[in-house]
Amino acid sequence: MSGKTQVFVTGATGYIGGSVLQRLLNHPSSANSEFTVLVRSEEKATKFEQAGYDNIKVLRGSLEDVDKIEAQAAKSDIVVHTADADDVGSAKAILAGLKKRKEETGKVPIYIHTSGTGVLVDRAEGAYESKTFYDDTDANQIESLADDQPHRNVDLLVVAADKEGYIKSYIILPSTIFGIATGPLFDKGIANPHSQQIPFLIKTGISRKQGGVVGEGVARWPCVHIDDIADLYGKVYDAILAGQDIGHGREGFYFGENGHYSWYDLSKAVSQALAEVGRSDKPEPTPFTKEEREKLPILWYYGTNSQCYSKRGRALGWAPKYGTEDMLKSVKPEVDAILNLQH
Incomplete structure (x- = not known):
């Protein structure tokens, strides 16, 4: 990649996104990276701009601003999407932008998408403990999930784009995240320190x-601690930047579980x-x-x-x-x- 690596992060004022962005800012490659964060709140946007990060640009907008999202994705080498896992419109906009990026540069951009282990749920109504455990190294088992499972429709869009070859996708699936998030972005009141x-x-x-x-x-x-799930994003990010041939697409589901x-x-x-x-x-x-x-x-x-x-x-x-x-x-x-x- 020529020049600085362009990284687009959605959900940066959120619980997961704020924790992940902190990891990326502390990454050895951050000095050679430029981060653009999508921020809906004018108050949070101003706080970001006053926080003293020279390598962060603020893009004011929401997930509904699909034109802005597509345009920014088209300028990006890496997109880390930590906002709403079920928002089809923003996911399609990111994919459309990354497709343009591939067409214009000839290089395959990276898409790190946030889903969740909610995709695995049944209708137990609290009555029984399932005997089924999903293994994220078993692509066939994951593909057996019904298309109407939570998050699944967006996950399938991402995997299909990887199969077409214009992105490399890595889908991270947090489980029940716990712990009050800490760090500079939370101390400054930029990111939300609480789970859901x-x-x-x-x-x-x-x-x-x-x-x-x-x-x-x-x-x-x-379940998984907020610091641990942020570290999982970091490990995937490390491997990508190091050029390791790790699983992507249908082989690129990473459960967050401990x-x-x-x-x-x-x-x-x-x-x-x-x-x-x-x-x-x-x-x-x-x-x-x-x-x-x-x-x-x-x-x-x-x-x-x-x-x-x-x-x-x-x-x-x-x-x-x-x-x-x-x-x-x-x-x-x-x-x-x-x-x-x-x-």
């Missing part, structure tokens, strides 16, 4: 004055933490009622199985440090943070 899944359960527990669980809570999910938990155990940790601060009468969760399920349809998700092995990342040297017990211990600090924000 666990805080949602906490906020729901606060409103109902007790932790909740879908059915019996027997179903299981993988242990599994049951929804009941997580809900119990929420209940215990709420009880400690006087927001729950009992340290045990109770099943969500039919009325609660109807009011919050997303609760079905909290009764699913999504089990997998992260073999590709580990083959690259990814060594996650934090596991299931750390995830359960992370609940109390999240409770404290949420209650502090409410005051």
Whole structure:
């Protein structure tokens, strides 16, 4: 690549995106890279511009600004998409831009796309633990997933583009991410330090004055710490820049997993933490009622199985440090943070 490597990052003010961008800024290659970040909020855009990063340019816009996204992708050697995994329009715009990049330069650009292990879910309703574990080195098993699984429609677009040959795609699939993110972008108020899944359960527990669980809570999910998932992006990025022939396209799915938990155990940790601060009468969760399920349809998700092995990342040297017990211990600090924000 001539000149500076052009890297386009979406979701840079988010939980995953902010953590990943920090890793890229600390990468040995960053001095020879120029980063463009898509930022919707004028306040966050100004904070980025005042943060003192000489190699970051701000592109004001949202995922709906597909013309801007396509134009920037067409100028980019690498796109790291950490925003909405289900946004078809922005994904198509990125792919269209990267196709132009390939046509204009003759070089195959890189697309690191964020999906999620939600693509693996079933409809267990918390009633059973699945015996199926997905292996990210088994492309045939991943291709057996139904096209209408969550995130799958966008994943298929990305893999098809790789097959056409105008990109090399690497799809990273985080599981339940835990931990409050730290670092310069979070200290400056640019990026969001909190995940979604666990805080949602906490906020729901606060409103109902007790932790909740879908059915019996027997179903299981993988988990991964925010620093560990950012390191997985870093390992993939390292390998790409080093010219290693690592899996891409249909062979380019990288699960982010370091242990599994049951929804009941997580809900119990929420209940215990709420009880400690006087927001729950009992340290045990109770099943969500039919009325609660109807009011919050997303609760079905909290009764699913999504089990997998992260073999590709580990083959690259990814060594996650934090596991299931750390995830359960992370609940109390999240409770404290949420209650502090409410005051």
